[in-house]
Amino acid sequence: MIMSFDRLIRKIQEKNNPTVAGLDPKLAYIPAFLREEAYARCGKTLEGAAEALFLFNQGLIDALCDIVPAVKPQAAYYELYGWAGMRALCRTIAYAQEKGLFVITDGKRNDIGSTMEAYALAHLGATQVEEESFEAFGTDALTVNGYLGSDGIQPLLKVCDEKDKGIFVLVKTSNPSSGELQDRTFEDGLSVSRTMGTMCEQWGSERIGAFGYSSVGAVVGATYPQQLADLRKELPHTFFLVPGYGAQGGGAKDVAGAFDEKGLGAVINSSRGIMCAYQKEGCAPEDYAQAARREALRMRNELNSCR
Amino acid sequence: MIMSFDRLIRKIQEKNNPTVAGLDPKLAYIPAFLREEAYARCGKTLEGAAEALFLFNQGLIDALCDIVPAVKPQAAYYELYGWAGMRALCRTIAYAQEKGLFVITDGKRNDIGSTMEAYALAHLGATQVEEESFEAFGTDALTVNGYLGSDGIQPLLKVCDEKDKGIFVLVKTSNPSSGELQDRTFEDGLSVSRTMGTMCEQWGSERIGAFGYSSVGAVVGATYPQQLADLRKELPHTFFLVPGYGAQGGGAKDVAGAFDEKGLGAVINSSRGIMCAYQKEGCAPEDYAQAARREALRMRNELNSCR
Numbered sequence: 001m002i003m004s005f006d007r008l009i010r011k012i013q014e015k016n017n018p019t020v021a022g023l024d025p026k027l028a029y030i031p032a033f034l035r036e037e038a039y040a041r042c043g044k045t046l047e048g049a050a051e052a053l054f055l056f057n058q059g060l061i062d063a064l065c066d067i068v069p070a071v072k073p074q075a076a077y078y079e080l081y082g083w084a085g086m087r088a089l090c091r092t093i094a095y096a097q098e099k100g101l102f103v104i105t106d107g108k109r110n111d112i113g114s115t116m117e118a119y120a121l122a123h124l125g126a127t128q129v130e131e132e133s134f135e136a137f138g139t140d141a142l143t144v145n146g147y148l149g150s151d152g153i154q155p156l157l158k159v160c161d162e163k164d165k166g167i168f169v170l171v172k173t174s175n176p177s178s179g180e181l182q183d184r185t186f187e188d189g190l191s192v193s194r195t196m197g198t199m200c201e202q203w204g205s206e207r208i209g210a211f212g213y214s215s216v217g218a219v220v221g222a223t224y225p226q227q228l229a230d231l232r233k234e235l236p237h238t239f240f241l242v243p244g245y246g247a248q249g250g251g252a253k254d255v256a257g258a259f260d261e262k263g264l265g266a267v268i269n270s271s272r273g274i275m276c277a278y279q280k281e282g283c284a285p286e287d288y289a290q291a292a293r294r295e296a297l298r299m300r301n302e303l304n305s306c307r
Numbered sequence: 308m309i310m311s312f313d314r315l316i317r318k319i320q321e322k323n324n325p326t327v328a329g330l331d332p333k334l335a336y337i338p339a340f341l342r343e344e345a346y347a348r349c350g351k352t353l354e355g356a357a358e359a360l361f362l363f364n365q366g367l368i369d370a371l372c373d374i375v376p377a378v379k380p381q382a383a384y385y386e387l388y389g390w391a392g393m394r395a396l397c398r399t400i401a402y403a404q405e406k407g408l409f410v411i412t413d414g415k416r417n418d419i420g421s422t423m424e425a426y427a428l429a430h431l432g433a434t435q436v437e438e439e440s441f442e443a444f445g446t447d448a449l450t451v452n453g454y455l456g457s458d459g460i461q462p463l464l465k466v467c468d469e470k471d472k473g474i475f476v477l478v479k480t481s482n483p484s485s486g487e488l489q490d491r492t493f494e495d496g497l498s499v500s501r502t503m504g505t506m507c508e509q510w511g512s513e514r515i516g517a518f519g520y521s522s523v524g525a526v527v528g529a530t531y532p533q534q535l536a537d538l539r540k541e542l543p544h545t546f547f548l549v550p551g552y553g554a555q556g557g558g559a560k561d562v563a564g565a566f567d568e569k570g571l572g573a574v575i576n577s578s579r580g581i582m583c584a585y586q587k588e589g590c591a592p593e594d595y596a597q598a599a600r601r602e603a604l605r606m607r608n609e610l611n612s613c614r
Contacts, residue, residue, distance in 0.1 A: 024422070027436065035437075046443060049436045076418055076425035080434050082443035083394035090390055108417050110452055111383055112482035112550075115331070118383035127387050129334065129356045130342075136353060136389035145417055147454050147477055149484030170454055175419035177456030181502070184493050192499070195488070243419075 004166045004207060004215030005239045007140070008102045009264060011069035017300040018259070018307065020070040020104060020241070021292075022271025023060065023092060024077045025053045029275050031285030034059075050084035053077075057092045060275065063289035064296055065099035072269055075107040093139050103139045104241065108170060110145035110152055117155035125159040141166040143219055143241065146196050153203055157216070161207060166215040166239075171197045171231065174221025174244030193227065197235045204237055211264060213239040220258070222250025222268065229257025232265060240266040246273030256306040263307040270299055311473045311514060311522030312546045314447070315409045316571060318376035324607040325566070325614065327377040327411060327548070328599075329578025330367065330399060331384045332360045336582050338592030341366075357391035360384070364399045367582065370596035371603055372406035379576055382414040400446050410446045411548065415477060417452035417459055424462035432466040448473040450526055450548065453503055460510055464523070468514060473522040473546075478504045478538065481528025481551030500534065504542045511544055518571060520546040527565070529557025529575065536564025539572060547573040553580030563613040570614040577606055
């Protein structure tokens, strides 16, 4: 029995909250007292910055873990600090899971089949070193890009099935220029994003869980609410990860169409809105984690009023 | 004056060789004597495996650096070993550059603009930690995926212009299922891959170097020779990175169409063919680097006979 996003959906139900908190820790978002602590420990270096990232995330996770079901670290903000940043990503994932959170690594990885197997094992599976086995990153779900077609997705499905993990394939992204390719229509009248959505339904068709959703989800932005609502109807077995809420401009009414009639079917991401709530509130930087919690509670109530 | 791929093209001319050697070091490719040396030093762990990757690459780079212009580490095979693997990637890039090689990191990164800036700085630019600046990976060119459109590419162009670096955008990939999306045609009769190629020409239009090629290149697979030849004619300012030669099935006549009338316009990648030449030859594992050199010389002569 394949369950995949069932684990995430159960956490959403338990906490009555379809929010995923984005952990995209730019140094500029991190209060000075934490940065100073990290530099004192590891130097004003990439290692020191990576330590600051982890300390910041730890505070956020502690403050959020009983009210949000999931976190989404964005790989780019860890890669920015080199291998030390990737170690901070690894530590963040482990810490969040210890606290009961479902972790989605936003890496948008993609490649040909043989190479995609390495990404699948690295992020979702395990790495073999002779007779020993190690989880390199050990996340619960990974965002991926489907431009290369099925053989770039198959190795992920194998690991998802074996390890009860999931993927989110980019379908309609939240950025201003997403339409340049994704809104173009083929001769059959369907858009690129709709076509990619259909591929998600196909890839997921043999791995549908208890709530009717497969382990192959889709990224669909809040910034295009009509397309979001249309895709929700057209892709009934595809769970959505919805970025673009908050700082990127999407509001509660924009994401209402992401949910099915049971109020399920999507997690809504907020990154800057939650991480930088203390800056917006103007409270003491030492209070950053509690400010994040206040914003996450506000967002929960707002989302629950529209689903 | 923007030069970007001019640096690569000059190295191709100096060495009279349009080969890029792929550094995709699976543990199974690495001779036992090197693995044992690495485990003795760092344990039979992800760190030990990462050390083996670096030792293997070091031997290959030493044996190849006077005959090939460039190497292409595939990020996935480093991520497979977690942060330790990413450190091996970092060390590999630095070592190859020390030996005068142009380094293309095959990461196929992609994201929305603000996040893509982090990838651009991580791989091609520099990371700011307060008043200090560090090159996290410091490569010369990065492969990227253009599914998100222009605003996912712009931050890369900025770094390319400032640092004399380049990108290769996925246009037509070498894998069997690449056509599922990339060969579909829009209402204007053009395919997705052709459309992406046109976007490359546009992104590169203000950054064309001395040889007529811009800093925005394209990935076009050797496994679809007709499309490769057509795209070469249709995208006159776009330099090609051509995977799929050798182990994936492409031969010299398949890549002939990648070159312009001056024999320029493309680098042809071989990974397994060069890395695993010692297994194919059946020579002593201690001789793996010299076997790689023999294969790279054979490949150079083969490519030069057709361009």
